[in-house]
Amino acid sequence: MSKRTELPWTKGLLGLAIAGLAVCATAPASATTSDDPASILVYPKIVVDTSGQWGPRTDTLLTLTSNPIETQPKQAHCLYVNATGSCADNVNEPCRTASDCTNPVPCVPNWAETDFDIILTLNQALAWYASDGLSRGEFPIEGPGLCTNPVTNDVFGACFGQFGCGPGLECRIGPGGLNNLGSSIPPVANDPYVGSLTCIQFDATTNPIVVDTSPSHNAFTGDAAIIALDNNPLKAVDVAKYNAVGFRHLTNPNADGVLLLGNSTEYEGCGNVLILDHFFDNATDPTTVGPGTNSSSGVFTTELTLVPCGNNFTRIEPGNVVAQMLVFNEFEQKFSTSARVDCFYNKRISNIDTPNSSRSIFSAGVSGTIAGQTRIQGAGGGDTGNGLTGVAQLFVGTELTGADPRCIGGRLCSSAAYSLNRVGSVPGGDTLTIP
Numbered sequence: 001m002s003k004r005t006e007l008p009w010t011k012g013l014l015g016l017a018i019a020g021l022a023v024c025a026t027a028p029a030s031a032t033t034s035d036d037p038a039s040i041l042v043y044p045k046i047v048v049d050t051s052g053q054w055g056p057r058t059d060t061l062l063t064l065t066s067n068p069i070e071t072q073p074k075q076a077h078c079l080y081v082n083a084t085g086s087c088a089d090n091v092n093e094p095c096r097t098a099s100d101c102t103n104p105v106p107c108v109p110n111w112a113e114t115d116f117d118i119i120l121t122l123n124q125a126l127a128w129y130a131s132d133g134l135s136r137g138e139f140p141i142e143g144p145g146l147c148t149n150p151v152t153n154d155v156f157g158a159c160f161g162q163f164g165c166g167p168g169l170e171c172r173i174g175p176g177g178l179n180n181l182g183s184s185i186p187p188v189a190n191d192p193y194v195g196s197l198t199c200i201q202f203d204a205t206t207n208p209i210v211v212d213t214s215p216s217h218n219a220f221t222g223d224a225a226i227i228a229l230d231n232n233p234l235k236a237v238d239v240a241k242y243n244a245v246g247f248r249h250l251t252n253p254n255a256d257g258v259l260l261l262g263n264s265t266e267y268e269g270c271g272n273v274l275i276l277d278h279f280f281d282n283a284t285d286p287t288t289v290g291p292g293t294n295s296s297s298g299v300f301t302t303e304l305t306l307v308p309c310g311n312n313f314t315r316i317e318p319g320n321v322v323a324q325m326l327v328f329n330e331f332e333q334k335f336s337t338s339a340r341v342d343c344f345y346n347k348r349i350s351n352i353d354t355p356n357s358s359r360s361i362f363s364a365g366v367s368g369t370i371a372g373q374t375r376i377q378g379a380g381g382g383d384t385g386n387g388l389t390g391v392a393q394l395f396v397g398t399e400l401t402g403a404d405p406r407c408i409g410g411r412l413c414s415s416a417a418y419s420l421n422r423v424g425s426v427p428g429g430d431t432l433t434i435p
Contacts, residue, residue, distance in 0.1 A: 037067040037218045038246025039201040040259070040267060040432070044391045045242075045305040045346065045417070046080075047226050048131045049192035054100060056228040056238070064118060064199060065125040067219045073178060074212065074219045075202035076118040077434065079313055080188060083195040083344030085109045094192050096346065111318045111343040115435060116185055118199075119162075120219075121178040133187040139180035145173040196307050196344060197224075200259070200434060201249070211259070217249040226393070226417060240417035245389045261309055261387065263429030270309035270387025270430055271422025274376040278302045278392065280329075281350035281357055283364035283371070285396065299397040302362075304352070306345040306376070310384030310430035318343035319384040319430070324377045325352070327361050330369035335361035341378075341388060349374075378426060385430025393417045 041064070049058040066074050086108050087093040087101035094100070095107035118126065121141060128134045136142065147156040147165035158164075159171040161182030173179035188195065201220055203212040212219075222244035230236040247261055247268045262269015285298025308319020320342045327335040337353040339345060350357035357363055364370060380386025396414045 036246055036248065037221055038268075039212060039218050039220070039249035040247040040261075041076075041199045041220050041222045041244040042247075042307065042309075042389055043197040043199075043222065043224045043244045044307045044389060045226070045393070046130050046188065046193070046195050046197055046224065048188050048194075050131050051191070053094075053192050054096070056230055058226065058228045060130040061127060061225040061227060062130060062197065062222065063125060063127040063224075064120065064220060064222045066120040066123060067221065072203075072214065073122065074120050075182075076120065076199040076220065077202050078116055078118060078185075078197060078199040079434070080114040080116075080186075081196045081198070081307070081311075081318075081344060082110060082112045082114065082189045082193065083346075084190055084193050094190055096194055109343070111316070112189065113313055113316065114186060114189060115313070117202075118183045118185060119180050121180065124180075128185050130188045130193070131191060133185040135184060139183050141173060141179045142181060145171045145179055145181055148172045194344070194346060198311075198432075199244075200432075211256070212249070221246065224417075226415075228415075238413070238415055240393055240415040242391050242417040242419050245391075245419060245422075257314070257434045259432040259434065261385070261430040261432060262425040263427070269425030270378070270385075270389055271420075272377065272424035272426045273422070274306075274388060274390065275421040275423060276302075276304065276374040276376060276392055277371070277421075278349065278374065279371050279394065280364040280367045280369065281348065281360065281362050286370065300364075300370075301395045301397070302349045303393045303395065304345075304347060304349050304390065305392070306339075306341045306388050306390040308341055308343070308378075308380070308384060308430070309387035309389055309426075310380075310382075310432055312384055312431070312433040314433050314435050317384070319380070320382050321378040321380040321386050321388055323388055324379055326375045326377075327367070327372060328374075329367040329372045333368070335367070337361060345390075376420070383431065384433075385426070385428060387426040387430040389422065390420050391417055392420060 043062060046060045047058050048060060064076060084094045087095050088105040088108050089103055098107045101107060144158045144160050147159045147169045150170050156169060162171050165171050171181050201212045201217060203210060203214055223241060225239050225241040228238045249267055250265045260266040279300035281301050283300045306323055308321045310319045323339045323341050325337050339352050349362040350360035352362065354360050358365060360366060376388060378386045378388040394416050
């Protein structure tokens with residue numbers, strides 16, 4: 001863990017957790033889970049805003065863990081996707097939407113990737129803040145090491161990573177050669193920042209290092225905790241934690257850089273249908289009542305984040321998928337809408353279909369019930385495929401924050417993040433092309 005300097009309020013927060021909120025129906029038995037060890041991990045939502053430019057001061061704590069049953073060190077080849085836009089009249093002013101810009105100008109979208117590598121030893125877990133990353137000197141086991149023949153144990157000089165040794169040699173530190181040499185985790189490209197992270201399992205014992213095709217090719221689990229600090233004197237802290245979405249390697253692994261998700265024997269596919277159980281926006285919590293007649297201390301809002309399962313990182317071409325949504329209220333009345341997911345999509349659900357949230361099909365006043373379920377299906381057909389994955393974040397406003405749970409004016413509200421259930425495998429599959 002790196003030493004925090006910019007945000008001293010984050011010290012000691014690793015022990016904090018927030019309970020998820022179960023709403024409506026449970027996932028069918030055919031749905032895969034997001035906490036099984038896998039070869040590809042996707043962290044759909046990363047938020048950094050250490051100065052509070054967009055609201056409460058925010059950072060994201062990311063963890064990556066190697067499965068305890070593994071017998072060899074593993075390498076994660078990771079790619080940050082920077083989806084932070086810039087205001088049309090000022091490229092140095094970051095934005096998510098036009099409302100973040102000082103002047104009334106459009107927010108120009110962005111898609112850029114930054115790749116890096118992490119070497120995990122046996123049973124090792126690493127954690128880092130997205131705003132800081134981890135640099136040399138901050139990993140648990142470093143070097144320099146020695147280039148060693150793993151068969152004869154002959155030594156051929158010093159090294160700072162596997163890249164420093166010739167073919168057939170390993171860069172080792174101590175007995176067994178377990179070390180984090182070759183690891184470097186950069187901070188996200190800008191602050192404020194919004195985007196995602198994908199990590200792909202490589203085999204750290206080969207030279208050159210390639211996509212892992214060994215029998216233990218499902219080794220990784222991970223999670224992300226979005227940590228926000230109130231800007232007012234109360235100094236409250238909110239933590240919303242979710243599991244990274246995992247895609248398992250199947251029976252016929254391929255060591256090339258074109259990874260096939262679904263419709264093949266390489267990797268599990270993206271879900272054919274994503275299921276979001278949610279409260280409708282602006283619904284009041286029926287279980288808590290504050291001072292005064294008919295007053296409530298809880299007002300719900302949900303923020304939905306979606307990312308394409310397929311991307312071409314070699315040609316810098318993001319996936320481009322239309323998310324088709326069927327929305328059901330508690331009476332099983334059905335509504336529908338759609339949204340284009342180009343690289344990264346993050347929006348309050350009652351603004352998916354209209355700028356006026358009170359007129360949205362996701363508004364409690366329109367749906368007629370407090371809670372509901374939305375089924376999301378991707379429609380693409382491009383080179384990268386047509387699958388989606390994502391995460392939801394539920395915000396609960398209080399009397400201190402006012403009626404808008406998105407905490408206007410930097411005020412903090414409570415939130416919980418949770419992964420979307422995925423059912424089946426998207427027809428045609430998706431293609432993830434990596435450098």
